[in-house]
Amino acid sequence: xxxxxxxxxxxxxxxxxxxxxxxxxxxxxxxxxxxxxxxxxxxxxxxxxxxxxxxxxxxxxxxxxxxxxxxxxxxxxxxxxxxxxxxxxxxxxxxxxxxxxxxxxxxxxxxxxxxxxxxxxxxxxxxxxxxxxxxxxxxxxxxxxxxxxxxxxxxxxxxxxxxxxxxxxxxxxxxxxxxxxxxxxxxxxxxxxxxxxxxxxxxxxxxxxxxxxxxxxxxxxxxxxxxxxxxxxxxxxxxxxxxxxxxxxxxxxxxxxxxxxxxxxxxxxxx
Amino acid sequence: xxxxxxxxxxxxxxxxxxxxxxxxxxxxxxxxxxxxxxxxxxxxxxxxxxxxxxxxxxxxxxxxxxxxxxxxxxxxxxxxxxxxxxxxxxxxxxxxxxxxxxxxxxxxxxxxxxxxxxxxxxxxxxxxxxxxxxxxxxxxxxxxxxxxxxxxxxxxxxxxxxxxxxxxxxxxxxxxxxxxxxxxxxxxxxxxxxxxxxxxxxxxxxxxxxxxxxxxxxxxxxxxxxxxxxxxxxxxxxxxxxxxxxxxxxxxxxxxxxxxxxxxxxxxxxxxxxxxxxxxxxxxxxxxxxx
Numbered sequence: 038x039x040x041x042x043x044x045x046x047x048x049x050x051x052x053x054x055x056x057x058x059x060x061x062x063x064x065x066x067x068x069x070x071x072x073x074x075x076x077x078x079x080x081x082x083x084x085x086x087x088x089x090x091x092x093x094x095x096x097x098x099x100x101x102x103x104x105x106x107x108x109x110x111x112x113x114x115x116x117x118x119x120x121x122x123x124x125x126x127x128x129x130x131x132x133x134x135x136x137x138x139x140x141x142x143x144x145x146x147x148x149x150x151x152x153x154x155x156x157x158x159x160x161x162x163x164x165x166x167x168x169x170x171x172x173x174x175x176x177x178x179x180x181x182x183x184x185x186x187x188x189x190x191x192x193x194x195x196x197x198x199x200x201x202x203x204x205x206x207x208x209x210x211x212x213x214x215x216x217x218x219x220x221x222x223x224x225x226x227x228x229x230x231x232x233x234x235x236x237x238x239x240x241x242x243x244x245x246x247x248x249x250x251x252x253x254x255x256x257x258x259x260x261x262x263x264x265x266x267x268x269x270x271x272x273x274x275x276x277x278x279x280x281x282x283x284x285x286x287x288x289x290x291x292x293x294x295x296x297x298x299x300x301x302x303x304x305x306x307x308x
Numbered sequence: 309x310x311x312x313x314x315x316x317x318x319x320x321x322x323x324x325x326x327x328x329x330x331x332x333x334x335x336x337x338x339x340x341x342x343x344x345x346x347x348x349x350x351x352x353x354x355x356x357x358x359x360x361x362x363x364x365x366x367x368x369x370x371x372x373x374x375x376x377x378x379x380x381x382x383x384x385x386x387x388x389x390x391x392x393x394x395x396x397x398x399x400x401x402x403x404x405x406x407x408x409x410x411x412x413x414x415x416x417x418x419x420x421x422x423x424x425x426x427x428x429x430x431x432x433x434x435x436x437x438x439x440x441x442x443x444x445x446x447x448x449x450x451x452x453x454x455x456x457x458x459x460x461x462x463x464x465x466x467x468x469x470x471x472x473x474x475x476x477x478x479x480x481x482x483x484x485x486x487x488x489x490x491x492x493x494x495x496x497x498x499x500x501x502x503x504x505x506x507x508x509x510x511x512x513x514x515x516x517x518x519x520x521x522x523x524x525x526x527x528x529x530x531x532x533x534x535x536x537x538x539x540x541x542x543x544x545x546x547x548x549x550x551x552x553x554x555x556x557x558x559x560x561x562x563x564x565x566x567x568x569x570x571x572x573x574x575x576x577x578x579x580x581x582x583x584x585x586x587x588x589x590x591x592x593x594x595x596x597x598x599x
Contacts (some may be wrong), residue, residue: 040336042338042339042341043334043336043337043338044338044341045338045339045341045345045580045581046345046579046580046581046584047332047578047579047580047581058410065515072358083578089374094373095371096371096372096373097374097375097376097525097578098370098371098376098577098578099371099578121588140579142579142580144338253598260502263366264366264367264368264369264529265369266369266371266376266378266574266577267576267577267580268337269333269334269337269338269580270326270330270333270336270337271328271330271331271333271576271577271580272328272378272380272577273327273330273332273363273368273378273383274365274366274368274369274378274380275366275368275369275385276366276368277366281384282361282362283362284548285333287337288333288336302312303366303368304367304517305366305367305368305369305515305517306363307520
């Protein structure tokens with residue numbers, strides 16, 4: 038699978054649409070200079086104006102976001118990003134609306150690989166980690182089943198971004214009362230098809246998916262997150278432990294095969 | 309505007325700080341456009357040690373007001389791996405290559421210097437002296453006598469330019485610079501990162517896998533300026549100034565304080581092409597100043 042490379046340097050992209058889905062904000066922007074990304078690739082984002090001066094005088098560094106959706110346009114493409122306000126960087130990005138600009142670098146990283154011969158894709162997402170599964174479901178055809186887990190009803194409002202998902206919430210306010218990995222376990226046990234799992238979500242969820250699929254010999258592609266300063270292999274900050282030692286998630290990931298990982302519970306993810 | 313530095317003819321005065329830009333990785337991310345618009349006038353590679361290193365356990369980064377703390381731990385393939393895998397790719401870059409080396413004893417540094425001395429692809433060597441000498445327990449770059457002993461050992465081994473990368477975590481940085489000059493260093497570069505620490509807000513324990521790390525970014529710019537200024541009073545050899553450079557004006561400040569070249573580090577994390585922008589801004593500022 039050849040890598041889709043990014044234009045060198047960061048570039049401005051005008052925000053065209055801002056919409057809210059419960060606890061989440063979706064920002065759409067117009068990228069006139071970049072290629073159409075592959076599902077699972079990511080961008081480093083910051084606002085063009087007022088990046089800094091938030092809580093603790095942060096943010097300083099750009100933030101990594103998997104692309105939620107991408108549409109080709111006569112020149113370049115329209116990119117959608119899913120953002121939850123959890124810190125000074127995401128807070129600033131959530132404020133952006135039409136007329137304002139993002140500065141972005143990307144698309145970066147590898148992206149998802151197609152399912153192995155004869156295997157049916159099953160998408161498993163948790164929280165803001167549903168983002169790369171939406172674009173992947175677009176590519177796979179909407180028939181790919183999706184299991185999504187959220188904290189509560191305001192977060193479960195993000196489920197509309199995927200087609201026909203089965204939802205779980207920690208507080209039982211929407212769908213199954215419990216974890217998305219409960220739904221996954223049930224699916225793995227009853228499915229008559231040979232599955233390939235695609236998962237993105239919080240570290241504990243991904244680790245549960247890794248163990249569950251490993252025990253059953255089911256291939257799983259995990260889109261991970263790690264604290265990342267640059268996104269293009271310069272800072273060596275985003276390493277995760279694999280059977281071959283540490284690898285940089287921005288370069289060799291963010292999608293890694295579950296069976297190469299020592300653990301999917303990456304230390305420091307989400308800071 | 310071309311500049312001369314240690315016998316190298318450079319297109320402009322902006323290079324990268326060691327360990328802040330991986331040209332091989334960047335070529336994977338950006339393709340050959342990286343070579344067409346290479347952001348630095350010379351490329352300084354990440355520290356090479358004799359043996360391979362995995363680096364520190366994560367988390368490795370902490371964002372600060374105006375910068376970050378990193379605790380990376382010098383991961384690298386080791387000398388043999390570097391020669392086999394990295395050097396052929398770095399030789400394809402359109403600019404001179406400066407290789408940064410570090411050893412935990414003088415003999416290790418000597419072996420690295422000897423190995424690179426033979427390689428035509430390598431234009432100069434930078435000595436990372438910000439590590440403890442396991443034989444004495446002293447941080448080589450914190451003590452003028454240690455630096456002099458190191459240079460005495462490695463200077464006779466190569467005709468290539470030797471740049472000593474000074475640590476700011478020293479009592480008397482100009483004295484270390486002077487010792488390096490007297491023992492035959494061709495240039496000094498500074499500042500390396502300043503030792504710093506962050507605590508996990510939830511547990512109160514050190515956040516970084518390596519407990520402490522190095523502070524960089526605009527937060528250290530004023531310190532860099534003061535140290536470059538002090539070192540420039542102490543030595544005649546050229547100086548590579550770095551620390552928090554984000555704009556051409558910051559680079560110009562370092563040059564006014566005595567730097568011959570300026571290196572960009574952390575700003576490349578925020579914009580991969582920052583070196584190009586800063587070089588353009590600096591060249592414009594220098595041209596205006598000349599008028």
